[in-house]
Amino acid sequence: MRLILTLNAGSSSIKVGLYEAGAAGGLGEPRELARGQVEALGAAAVMEIDAGRARARVEIGVADHATALARLIAGLQPLFAGREIAAVGHRIVHGGADIDGPRLLTPELVAELEALTPLAPLHQPHNLAGLRAAMTAFPQACQVAAFDTAFHRGHPFVNDTFALPRRFYEAGVRRYGFHGLSYDYIAGRLAQDHPELARGRVIVAHLGNGASLCALDGGRSIASTMGFSALDGMPMGTRVGQLDPGVVLYLLEQGMSGGEITDLLYRESGLLGLSGLSHDMRVLLATDSAGAEEAIAYFTFRLAREIGGLAAALGGVDALVFTGGIGENAGPIRARALERLGFLGLSVDPARNAANAAMIHAGPVPILVMPTDEERVIARAAMALAP
Numbered sequence: 001m002r003l004i005l006t007l008n009a010g011s012s013s014i015k016v017g018l019y020e021a022g023a024a025g026g027l028g029e030p031r032e033l034a035r036g037q038v039e040a041l042g043a044a045a046v047m048e049i050d051a052g053r054a055r056a057r058v059e060i061g062v063a064d065h066a067t068a069l070a071r072l073i074a075g076l077q078p079l080f081a082g083r084e085i086a087a088v089g090h091r092i093v094h095g096g097a098d099i100d101g102p103r104l105l106t107p108e109l110v111a112e113l114e115a116l117t118p119l120a121p122l123h124q125p126h127n128l129a130g131l132r133a134a135m136t137a138f139p140q141a142c143q144v145a146a147f148d149t150a151f152h153r154g155h156p157f158v159n160d161t162f163a164l165p166r167r168f169y170e171a172g173v174r175r176y177g178f179h180g181l182s183y184d185y186i187a188g189r190l191a192q193d194h195p196e197l198a199r200g201r202v203i204v205a206h207l208g209n210g211a212s213l214c215a216l217d218g219g220r221s222i223a224s225t226m227g228f229s230a231l232d233g234m235p236m237g238t239r240v241g242q243l244d245p246g247v248v249l250y251l252l253e254q255g256m257s258g259g260e261i262t263d264l265l266y267r268e269s270g271l272l273g274l275s276g277l278s279h280d281m282r283v284l285l286a287t288d289s290a291g292a293e294e295a296i297a298y299f300t301f302r303l304a305r306e307i308g309g310l311a312a313a314l315g316g317v318d319a320l321v322f323t324g325g326i327g328e329n330a331g332p333i334r335a336r337a338l339e340r341l342g343f344l345g346l347s348v349d350p351a352r353n354a355a356n357a358a359m360i361h362a363g364p365v366p367i368l369v370m371p372t373d374e375e376r377v378i379a380r381a382a383m384a385l386a387p
């Protein structure tokens, strides 16, 4: 059986997966052998992976993604036990306006993806660092990209554009949407486990370090809260979310540089900026301080607003799904946002919500908690495209 490695180099975390391809010809499901993750790079970063008979413990020990990814791939070798990696699947956050599915990575495509780096400065360089490390380590393997943006490329024009002069849309200034691998996985799980819901109007809230929501109509994305970049919509761990562009103009006039504003909006804002304490929702929920409370109040208020907005985009809501680290685990956050949404038929069962049960609703509209699995979607793409 052919081995597939998946790399998901996010803004601060790195996730890897090791799979065995299913039946030849791209049929069947990849079989998961192992997975590992580091939440944050840095001196203390260590990844431990257990693949049953083989284990690896990789001391990453650095914050820079290129070195970290090269060390990681070298350290994973014991897991492969002399077997060849047939394909490496990469999460690539930005695929631009035309890419609507996974692609084999060619030098031309890599150059195009490099040019998109300014649109996703927290992700694209790391994704491409993973690609370079994998090409060096596995020159014989085929390299496949699975894109966050691809799942959203069918949005109707009103959800794909800004009201700028039309030439900007033609030049690629569009609402792309992200987290598409996660939404693809959830749409697939819904179709399998709840086909009647999957045919309807479903709002999916992917709440992790990055956070966005997606409106699914019959399993297809019709709108996302993230736009041109992975900054828009929900406030996130360190990203600002929705912001009046007048603020950016004002900051420029005040003498801040582009680089300083980028740092402010991507790295110093969101939960961290509002609380003055931490980007991590677990820390905020466990802390009794005015800053933590205000950050949680803003996050849950915006979450309710975004759900209301997407319900309007869909013309109603037949189910709501929570996923991502916060969505899957933070009952108090779900409950607080849902307090405002009874008018949509969304209300929560406190006991099931506290237990992170698979279904947590008390009202007429199903509310589900579903673990996401971006790695599996990447592995499926690699398996389908590897010759």
Ligand SMILES: Nc1ncnc2c1ncn2[C@@H]1O[C@H](COP(=O)(O)OP(=O)(O)O)[C@@H](O)[C@H]1O
Residues within 6 Å of the ligand: 010, 013, 207, 208, 209, 210, 237, 279, 280, 281, 282, 285, 324, 325, 326, 329, 330
């Ligand atoms: N029990 C929990 N309660 C609240 N937040 C949690 C909990 N578990 C995880 N999280 C949050 O989930 C985030 C990570 O989510 P994840 O989807 O793994 O993020 P990413 O893939 O974007 O790195 C962490 O920053 C943490 O704040």
Ligand SMILES: CC(=O)OP(=O)(O)O
Residues within 6 Å of the ligand: 010, 011, 093, 123, 148, 178, 179, 208, 209, 210, 211, 230
């Ligand atoms: C696009 C995005 O925000 O990704 P992540 O949640 O991995 O930071």
Ligand SMILES: [Mg+2]
Residues within 6 Å of the ligand: 010, 208, 209, 210
């Ligand atoms: Mg994520």
